[in-house]
Structure formats: structure tokens, C-alpha cells
Amino acid sequence: MLIQLERATRIYLLGGEKIYGLRDVNLSIEKGEYVSVMGPSGSGKSTMLNILGFLDRLTSGRYIFDGEDVSSLSEEKLARYRNRTIGFIFQTFNLLPRMTAISNVELPLIYRGERRDVRLKSAREALASVGLSERMYHRPNELSGGERQRVAIARAVVGSPSLILADEPTGNLDQATGEEIIQILDSLHTAGNTIILVTHEEFIAEHADRIIRLRDGRIESDERVR
Amino acid sequence: MTYAGVRESFRTAISSLRVRKTRAFLTILGIVIGVATVIAIVSFIAGLDRTVEKEFASIGSSVLYVGKYPWIWTGKWYDYRRRPDITVDIADRLRERLTYAEYVVPEISDNGNVNYRSTTVEDVDIVGTSQDYIYIESAEVKIGRFLSEMENVRKRHSVVLGWGLFEAFGSDQKIVGRRVYIDGRPFKVVGVLARRGKSFGQERDNMAYVPINTFLKYARYKHKSSVNIRVKGRDIAEVGLLREELISTMRIIRGLKGYEENDFSINEMSQLLDMYASQTKNIYLAMVLIGALSLLVGGVGVMNIMLVSVTERTREIGVRKALGARRHDILIQFLIEALVLCWIGGVIGIILGFLIPFLVSAVTEFPFAISIKAVAVGFLFTTGVAIFFGIYPAAKAAKKDPIYALRYE
Incomplete structure (x- = not known):
């Protein structure tokens, strides 16, 4: 079992009012699963992603990751978990604009303290795996949208994370390019990666083995599609 | 923070300064002027010291002067006059x-x-x-x-x-x-x-x-x-x-x-030498103070540009944190940026600080000597200013919440 949420609750205070991001959510995800998370805006998708990605902490309940209770980690530990176990893919790519593709991909390994030659080797391999060997020294503004997202995927996988979190990865792309990106995700899954994909498009969600639908911070349905 | 991270921080710092050349230049102007002032003054005084030493040496320090009046008055003039x-x-x-x-x-x-x-x-x-x-x-x-x-x-x-x-x-x-x-x-x-x-x-x-x-x-x-x-x-x-x-x-x-x-009074050159030393010490201090003041102004400028930079790069901070940067990684990154900024100003200031007295002494008879001490002082001052004024913006950057920072437009 890679992920386990037990009565996971996240409450935000907004002007003295309690807003539930997550409300008593119970959820387990196995290693190697490919899960889509769907739901209207405000349903708790982002909160769940932030919690699972160690960007945020639960207000109450437990988060067990790979057998360890990670509900109340220090900020330092959270950063360490993000660095070593999570690969983020964002809707807006979030590449650093002044850096070349390879420098962007190298970043997680810098924060891991890897040596330069190790970093460059891994970064080259990761870029090659998304078909960007020829564009390693281009900056984001010299790349197309699809290429940018492929750089971001390379950055997400360069450190061999336990979990890949993709937040609307095709949201800023046209349909054809979006398909390409989804195919890369599919192949990552085939290679054994655990992937959680947040999307609001049914046909993309259907690439996953399992679709979880959220509403008002609760799991509305959780179905296996494959 | 690893060695690799520090090196990467230097690279990031230089590239981010390159993007904003004009702004960076205006910011470091205060640092440049401050360091140049300190270096110029120290060089002038070092030159003056050398000349004075030479002249005193030529007069010879084994000469005593007997006079009615002392060279350096400690009493009332009419007491001396009565002698x-x-x-x-x-x-x-x-x-x-x-x-x-x-x-x-x-x-x-x-x-x-x-x-x-x-x-x-x-x-x-x-x-x-x-x-x-x-x-x-x-x-x-x-x-x-x-x-x-x-x-x-x-x-x-x-x-x-x-x-x-x-x-x-x-x-x-x-x-x-x-x-x-x-x-x-x-x-x-x-x-x-x-x-x-x-x-x-x-x-x-x-x-x-x-x-x-x-x-x-x-x-x-x-x-x-x-x-x-x-x-x-x-x-x-x-x-x-x-x-x-x-x-x-x-x-x-x-x-x-x-x-x-x-x-009667027994006078000697060493008394004058002592007086010269104490007088120049005061000039020295006053000038270093002026230099320090303009460094202070420069430092405020550095703080300002760093705060702007931190705000502008909120998103970058969010991304870096999502990828595993810890607080002190971000802190050091921005501190290094402030250091690079100040050091560039310091180097320009040191060059100017030597060039000005050098040119002045070439045109006039004013003495000039290069002082390693001055370079050390200039370097220490800029480093101090960078850390003092860079720490607050850097800490602000380090404390940013990654979720908020990632959403920042």
C-alpha cells in the first residue's frame, strides 16, 4: 500500500468561516495504480493533491505513506518528501523561464545534493525518455507548449519518485498535444509508476484504472474502470 | 545546502541580474560610491603616510628642539609668553x-x-x-x-x-x-x-x-x-x-x-608625528564614516531590489519548493544573489577607488599608495552590507508558502 488516508480532514479558515477542503476522506492507493481524480471546482481536488504531494498538512486524520505516518511532518521533512518521493506535473508547466530545459530537469537533483555529473546524466536520460534529446539547451520560451510539458514530465521523473502527481496536465494544450502528453503518462504507468491525475475531462480520466469523483470535500464515487 | 546548490545559486544569481542590468546597476551605484570613497581615502592617506614618514626620516629623529614655546600647546599662551x-x-x-x-x-x-x-x-x-x-x-x-x-x-x-x-x-x-x-x-x-x-x-x-x-x-x-x-x-x-x-x-x-x-620646552619631531597620526586618524574615521553612510544607502537600495525580486519570483520560489527546496536553500539562494550584487558593486568601487587617487596623483603632487588593507576593508564592508540588507528579503522568500507561491500570477 503506497497511500492511505484515514478520516483525512483539511479545514481552511476564511474570514473566521470554516471551509472544508477535505472532509473525513478514507482512501487507499496501491503501488503502480493509475488513478484519476475528478470533480467540479471547489470539490477538494487541489486540497487532496496538496496533501498527497506534501505541500500541505491535514487538520485532522491520518496520512500514511509507504507504511509511515506522515500526518505531522516538520517543514524540513515535508520538503525532503517532496524532493524524494513526488514528481509534480502542473497545468501551467511551471518551468523556470531563465533556465535551459536540462537545467530545469536537473533542479530536483540539486536539492537532493547529487553531484553535477550524476545530475546531468540523469537529466539527459529523462529528457531523452520524453523525446527531447535535441532540445536540451533550449529555454522554455523557445519550446512549444507540448515540449514544455514534456520537459516538466522529465523533471517530474528524473528523481525516480514513488508517486507522480499530475494536475490538469493537458489543460493548457490543444487536443492533439494533450493526447501526446497522456500517452507519455500511460507509458510511465506501464513502466510501473504510480500516477494520480487530476482532470475534469472524462476521456482523459478514462486512461486511468480507477476514477475517484469528489464533491464538497468528500469522495462521491470510487470506481475501477479497468 | 550542498556545494552543488551553492554553485547553482551563483549561476541563478548572475543570470537573474543579467536580465535586469539597468536596475541592478542603479542599485549598486550606492555600493560603488561607498566602496570607492573608502578605498580612495585609504589610498590617499596611505600615500600621505609614506611621504610624511620619508620626510621625517630625512630630518632625522635624533634632533631635539629647545624653544620658548612648545609645538603642541597644552597650557595657556600667556604662561608660555611669560617665560x-x-x-x-x-x-x-x-x-x-x-x-x-x-x-x-x-x-x-x-x-x-x-x-x-x-x-x-x-x-x-x-x-x-x-x-x-x-x-x-x-x-x-x-x-x-x-x-x-x-x-x-x-x-x-x-x-x-x-x-x-x-x-x-x-x-x-x-x-x-x-x-x-x-x-x-x-x-x-x-x-x-x-x-x-x-x-x-x-x-x-x-x-x-x-x-x-x-x-x-x-x-x-x-x-x-x-x-x-x-x-x-x-x-x-x-x-x-x-x-x-x-x-x-x-x-x-x-x-x-x-x-x-x-x-622652556623640549620639542621633537616624534611629537608632530604623533599629532599627525592622531589628526589623520580623525580624517580617516570621518571618511570611513562617509563611505559607510553611502554603503548604508546602497544597502537600502539592495534591500529594495531584493524585495522586488522576491515578489516577482514568488512563482519560482513555489516551484523550487515543490521540487524539494528547503527554507534554507531558498534563503541562501537569495542571499547569494544579494552578495553577487554587492560584490559587483564592490569590485567596481575598488577599481574606481584606486583610479581616482591614481589620476589625481598623476596630475597633482598628491601622494598615492595602493593599500591592500583598503581592498580588504572594501570587501568586508560590501559583504557585511549584502548580508545585513539581504537577509530580510531572503528570509521573506524562504518563508513563502509553496501552495500560495505556486498559484501566484
Whole structure:
């Protein structure tokens, strides 16, 4: 079992009012699963992603990751978990604009303290795996949208994370390019990666083995599609 | 923070500064001016120190000066004025008694006009002195001879001209043996001194030397007739002994009782040197303060640009945190950026700080010396400013919540 949420609750205070991001959510995800998370805006998708990605902490309940209770980690530990176990893919790519593709991909390994030659080797391999060997020294503004997202995927996988979190990865792309990106995700899954994909498009969600639908911070349905 | 991270931070810092060249340049202007000021001042003073040391060395530190007044006043002027004059007679008695002294030379001077044929030179330094003056001053006779003992005893109207006067009178070698007029009185030229140049900015060639007894015969004001006595020791190592002997001998000559204070002053160059040191220390401090102030202003500028930079790069901070950057990774990244910014300013400032005094000393006679101390001071100052003013923006960056930062537009 890679992920386990037990009565996971996240409450935000907004002007003295309690807003539930997550409300008593119970959820387990196995290693190697490919899960889509769907739901209207405000349903708790982002909160769940932030919690699972160690960007945020639960207000109450437990988060067990790979057998360890990670509900109340220090900020330092959270950063360490993000660095070593999570690969983020964002809707807006979030590449650093002044850096070349390879420098962007190298970043997680810098924060891991890897040596330069190790970093460059891994970064080259990761870029090659998304078909960007020829564009390693281009900056984001010299790349197309699809290429940018492929750089971001390379950055997400360069450190061999336990979990890949993709937040609307095709949201800023046209349909054809979006398909390409989804195919890369599919192949990552085939290679054994655990992937959680947040999307609001049914046909993309259907690439996953399992679709979880959220509403008002609760799991509305959780179905296996494959 | 690993070594790799620091290196990456330097790269990031340089590339992010490159993107905003104009803004970075304007920001570091304060740093540049501050460092340049400090370096320039330190270089000027180092040059000045060197010149002063050289001049003091040329005068020799084994010379003591007996006078009615001290060089550095610690009491009331009228107390000094009440003292009896120092006379040529005292000089003669000191010369007889002092065992540690090589030369004892009385000296007094005033301004006067010197006329030769149709040329009159005004405002000449007329020095009344004795035959040993030439040795104590290590001056060189170019033509003829210096004053003799007999000329002093007999109060002869003899004069030795400085090189400046000699040139003013047409550089005529035959002037020796001829007559010049000092304030209307006839004096026979017995010699000409070689060029002596300047000392402490004072011209030493526009001078005329006459027997001191002759000088005193015509002294214009009674209260100005106290002479100064220069006493040169046989050995520089024995200056202390010479000083003690001089003071006790002077007290005997003056007939002072044990409880009475000295009614004369023993002066020496080292007192001036001390005063010079304490004076320049103050200038030094004032200038360093000015430099520090402009560095402070520069530092505020650095803080400002860093705060702007942190806000502009909120998203970048969010991304870095999502990828695993810890607080101190971000802190160090922005601190390094502030350091790079300040160091660039520091280097430009150091170069300017050397260039300005170098150019000034090339055009004027102002001395100049490169001081490694100045570079160290400039470097330390900029580093200090960078850390002091960079830490707050860097801490602000480090504290940003990654979720908020990732959503920031």
C-alpha cells in the first residue's frame, strides 16, 4: 500500500468561516495504480493533491505513506518528501523561464545534493525518455507548449519518485498535444509508476484504472474502470 | 545546502541580474560610491603616510628642539609668553656641557627683502644661525663657503644665499664676494647653497643665512628675539639620554629649583608625528564614516531590489519548493544573489577607488599608495552590507508558502 488516508480532514479558515477542503476522506492507493481524480471546482481536488504531494498538512486524520505516518511532518521533512518521493506535473508547466530545459530537469537533483555529473546524466536520460534529446539547451520560451510539458514530465521523473502527481496536465494544450502528453503518462504507468491525475475531462480520466469523483470535500464515487 | 546548490545559486544569481542590468546597476551605484570613497581615502592617506614618514626620516629623529614655546600647546599662551627668552648664550653653554650632543645650533628667522643690483626679492626667509647649521640640516654648499664661527663672534655682515635667491639674481657665480642688501643693510655674500627643494610643502631655497648675532642686532621686535636651539644627538639610540641631559642642563642654566616647572620646552619631531597620526586618524574615521553612510544607502537600495525580486519570483520560489527546496536553500539562494550584487558593486568601487587617487596623483603632487588593507576593508564592508540588507528579503522568500507561491500570477 503506497497511500492511505484515514478520516483525512483539511479545514481552511476564511474570514473566521470554516471551509472544508477535505472532509473525513478514507482512501487507499496501491503501488503502480493509475488513478484519476475528478470533480467540479471547489470539490477538494487541489486540497487532496496538496496533501498527497506534501505541500500541505491535514487538520485532522491520518496520512500514511509507504507504511509511515506522515500526518505531522516538520517543514524540513515535508520538503525532503517532496524532493524524494513526488514528481509534480502542473497545468501551467511551471518551468523556470531563465533556465535551459536540462537545467530545469536537473533542479530536483540539486536539492537532493547529487553531484553535477550524476545530475546531468540523469537529466539527459529523462529528457531523452520524453523525446527531447535535441532540445536540451533550449529555454522554455523557445519550446512549444507540448515540449514544455514534456520537459516538466522529465523533471517530474528524473528523481525516480514513488508517486507522480499530475494536475490538469493537458489543460493548457490543444487536443492533439494533450493526447501526446497522456500517452507519455500511460507509458510511465506501464513502466510501473504510480500516477494520480487530476482532470475534469472524462476521456482523459478514462486512461486511468480507477476514477475517484469528489464533491464538497468528500469522495462521491470510487470506481475501477479497468 | 550542498556545494552543488551553492554553485547553482551563483549561476541563478548572475543570470537573474543579467536580465535586469539597468536596475541592478542603479542599485549598486550606492555600493560603488561607498566602496570607492573608502578605498580612495585609504589610498590617499596611505600615500600621505609614506611621504610624511620619508620626510621625517630625512630630518632625522635624533634632533631635539629647545624653544620658548612648545609645538603642541597644552597650557595657556600667556604662561608660555611669560617665560624668559632662549638666547644664543644658552646655546653656547649647552654646546659646552652636553656630552650626548653632536651639534648645538641656535636659529631664528624672519622675513625680509633682499636686493642685488636692480633685483629685489621680497618675502625672503632670513635665517640667523651658526656655522654648524649646515651639518644639522645636511645642506650642501654649491659656491663659496658657509658662515664661520668668527663671523658670528664679530657680528659680521656676511650672508649665504639659498639657490632660489641665487637664481633670482641671475645665477651669476661672481655674486660671491659681492654685496647684497637685506632690508637696506649691506651684507657680503660668502656662499651659495645647493638646491634643497621642499619639505612639508615649505620652500627651502628662497632663503638667506646670516650670523645669528648679526641677526639679533637688528631684530625688529623684542618679543620675537627668542631663538630656537637644535640639538642633534651623537647616536639615535641615545636620544632618551640626550633628552634627560638636555632638560637637567637647561634647568641648571636657568637656576630652577626642584619644585619649579621647566620654563622652556623640549620639542621633537616624534611629537608632530604623533599629532599627525592622531589628526589623520580623525580624517580617516570621518571618511570611513562617509563611505559607510553611502554603503548604508546602497544597502537600502539592495534591500529594495531584493524585495522586488522576491515578489516577482514568488512563482519560482513555489516551484523550487515543490521540487524539494528547503527554507534554507531558498534563503541562501537569495542571499547569494544579494552578495553577487554587492560584490559587483564592490569590485567596481575598488577599481574606481584606486583610479581616482591614481589620476589625481598623476596630475597633482598628491601622494598615492595602493593599500591592500583598503581592498580588504572594501570587501568586508560590501559583504557585511549584502548580508545585513539581504537577509530580510531572503528570509521573506524562504518563508513563502509553496501552495500560495505556486498559484501566484
